[in-house]
Amino acid sequence: MSMFVLRRTHQCSPSARCVTKDTGVEILSSSLENKSVLIIVSGGIAAVESVRLCREFRRHSAELTIMMSKESEKIISPLALSWASGQEVITDWKPEMKQLDSYDIVIVAPATRNTISKHIHGIMDSPIMMALSAARGNKTPIVFVPSMHQDLFDDPVTTDLLEEITLEGNYYFVDSEKEGRRKQPSPAVIVSKLSNLVNSFLPNRRxxxxxxxxxxxxxxxxxxxxxxxxxxxxxxxxxxxxxxxxxxxxxxxxxxxxxxxxxxxxxxxxxxxxxxxxxxxxxxxxxxxxxxxxxxxxxxxxMIPEKGKRPSGQDKWEIELQxxxxxxxxxxxxxxxxxxxxxxxxxxxxxxxxxxxxxxxxxxxxxxxxxxxxxxxxxxxxxxxxxxxxxxxxxxxxxxxxxxxxxxxxxxxx
CATH class of the missing domain: 3.40.50.10300 (CoaB-like)
Structure with a gap:
């Protein structure tokens, strides 16, 4: 019989508060370690959740690239997302053309119906639309996270668009109706489901x-x-x-x-x-x-339970267990x-x-x-x-x- 004592080699225990500066996060897992994730933020009001979402991705060791639409900048500043992600945020055309880089997975959160519709119909009028077109072309998984009023979600056009996402081999995460809206799921739910999805392509999944x-x-x-x-x-x-x-x-x-x-x-x-x-x-x-x-x-x-309730106040109760x-x-x-x-x-x-x-x-x-x-x-x-x-x-x-x-x-x- 042989005995081994495990010692982790990374700097901090996953249960420790590995936070050394204001932008730091507590590392909860390595499930997205070495995974390159492109986060696209479009112009829905749920863009305010992007700070929490970026930090949740970092808690699970993801390598992030952030892109924002012009409309999303009216709701949340690129500075806020740069702080949350630890990365420079792409908001316009750049000579580096990072929208054409290779990623393990792309997530659009929030995904407005306008963004989804442009993607389905091949419109490429911004860096984020080019990134989505390139991802579809090289078969990188794309996850859309719709967030909209329930009446808009119930529109048959929305249903058709979501079906098209599935037909092209991509995915969408949607929460249940709350307060007459389809709100964006919590960051923990989004990150856990995306982690399961991107890692499901690894060998020997059981x-x-x-x-x-x-x-x-x-x-x-x-x-x-x-x-x-x-x-x-x-x-x-x-x-x-x-x-x-x-x-x-x-x-x-x-x-x-x-x-x-x-x-x-x-x-x-x-x-x-x-x-x-x-x-x-x-x-x-x-x-x-x-x-x-x-x-x-x-x-x-x-044991076979007694029928009804045994009366209280008796001196003892002997039971036989089998x-x-x-x-x-x-x-x-x-x-x-x-x-x-x-x-x-x-x-x-x-x-x-x-x-x-x-x-x-x-x-x-x-x-x-x-x-x-x-x-x-x-x-x-x-x-x-x-x-x-x-x-x-x-x-x-x-x-x-x-x-x-x-x-x-x-x-x-x-």
Missing amino acids: KVAITLGATRAPIDSVRAIQNASSGKTGWAIAEHLFMNGHEVYCIAGKTSAQPTIELPNIIRAGSPEEMLSESLSLAKSEIKPDVWIHSAAVLDYS PTLKHIPELTDLVGDSIRIGFKLETGVSEEELIEKSLNQISKYGVDFVIANILEQIGDQNSPRARLVSNEGDVKVLQDEIDICLEIEKIISE
Whole structure:
């Protein structure tokens, strides 16, 4: 058995406040690292959101180029966007012709109907329209983020234009109606969806099923027993994999933590039986995930609940708990050659005992890896967050939640 201790080589931890000057931002992830993103700001009132959007892109390590239309300058100044992006803003024709540079993805936010219409009909009367024409010509993905009054959005012409965007192989993000308008989605939603899109073109993107959170079982009509799990780590893993281009399906139990971005596929299953049922349904479906991550805290024991409410005031209440079905072996025959990652939480054990128990879980249930935790070390900054134990007996010490996410993404992408 070999053991490795992970040490990150970048300057600041993703959980640290890596802000050294007024224009700095806190780095949250590397999901857009080395990705060149062209942001085009057209003249809708949602242009005021561009400062927040630029800074959100930088939090996920994107390399930005900013272009503004003349109309957008009436709403927000190029100076503001230069401050937010850390880049010179292009507002007019320049001899460098950066609109013809190569980009990994182009986003138009906000995208007025006028801008969309010009693009669809090939009008090229400004640097931003030339940039869109060039992107379409070299098949760079383009994302439009429409923002307009609901009456304008409901106009059949708008519907036709959005259909044309899809037909040419490009994309649009649109929020639900609020206050009679289609407002621009939040910067976090836009950046997470764009990150998933641009990274979905990378090799070895997977369909990932992840169970997370706690499960609860009733003991009468009003009382229940429940494992202690917030779901925070499970959400973090799901978000990380989603932003790195994987197709993620969350089967979530009871969670006090909530996702920080908009995940598209969340199934709620609060009891052990519901979670197993939803897992079996997903495994049998046409989706057929090729990765299973079992991070949920599933009750090992439950009982047949009493009918009604047991009266209060009695001296004691003796209950008899029976073992619940183990989810991992119940899924074995359905998941085929999927990558399978289990989680193990122990208390009052040494590191050697934790690793031994993890290897026993691998041997007994046939999982490929186990993320092993000691309860007393969770939340202790002076202790490792977890250990990654492989079916070959290798052990990696994971210092924090970010390490857990990075190692899982590395495993499933190889």
